[in-house]
Amino acid sequence: MFDYSLLHWATFFSAAFLLAVSPGPDIAFILGQTVKGGRKSGFAAMLGVWGGTIGHIILSVVGLSAILAASALAFTLIKWLGVAYLIWLGVSTLRSKGGSFVSENVQASTTTGRIFWQGVLITLLNPKVAIFFLAFLPQFVVSGAGPAWAQLFLHGFLLIGVSALIEPPLVLAGEKMTKKLRNNHRLSQWLNRSLGVLFVALGIRLAFETK
Numbered sequence: 001m002f003d004y005s006l007l008h009w010a011t012f013f014s015a016a017f018l019l020a021v022s023p024g025p026d027i028a029f030i031l032g033q034t035v036k037g038g039r040k041s042g043f044a045a046m047l048g049v050w051g052g053t054i055g056h057i058i059l060s061v062v063g064l065s066a067i068l069a070a071s072a073l074a075f076t077l078i079k080w081l082g083v084a085y086l087i088w089l090g091v092s093t094l095r096s097k098g099g100s101f102v103s104e105n106v107q108a109s110t111t112t113g114r115i116f117w118q119g120v121l122i123t124l125l126n127p128k129v130a131i132f133f134l135a136f137l138p139q140f141v142v143s144g145a146g147p148a149w150a151q152l153f154l155h156g157f158l159l160i161g162v163s164a165l166i167e168p169p170l171v172l173a174g175e176k177m178t179k180k181l182r183n184n185h186r187l188s189q190w191l192n193r194s195l196g197v198l199f200v201a202l203g204i205r206l207a208f209e210t211k
Contacts, residue, residue, distance in 0.1 A: 001146040016162040032198045034174035042171035044112035048119020055124050057156035060133040061149050082125030083207045090199030
């Protein structure tokens with residue numbers, strides 16, 4: 001079971017690495033939250049994105065993503081839900097009062113939990129991600145290497161494993177570069193507004209996505 005060639009692994013991990021380092025909504029969300037709230041916010045965003053990715057892996061394995069890929073109505077519905085959610089997040093952030101990014105412990109706990117679920121929803125409500133997994137993962141299913149569903153799960157979780165080697169250092173680097181800046185009230189307010197613009201921009205970008 002799971003008997004793959006060296007070429008198979010070399011191809012898969014090369015593709016996984018390139019996917020992990022390519023700029024996209026997930027990296028933008030993670031770094032945006034890191035700049036705004038430091039490493040706790042960045043790691044919460046990162047784990048949220050991974051949670052949404054796991055959801056897409058499960059959907060791909062059970063075949064629901066195939067329905068999404070085949071149905072223009074389903075794709076459009078999920079896409080516009082994602083657009084509405086991202087723009088709502090952006091407008092809410094733009095309207096917030098901003099202030100210092102240094103929170104009390106209880107507030108920080110609530111904030112990181114909210115950021116986590118934002119990451120989950122942003123990822124789950126992107127139909128492009130669902131179609132990507134549906135198209136990408138089956139390419140690495142090898143006849144005789146084990147049940148197809150098990151191979152899909154294996155490669156899907158290995159994608160997250162590759163991200164786990166790349167994204168945490170990005171969060172730590174982003175936190176280190178902006179640590180002193182977050183205690184500046186005026187600058188923290190500007191960063192808060194920038195994050196709102198980022199959310200709106202991601203929503204607009206998703207709105208123009210096609211199958």
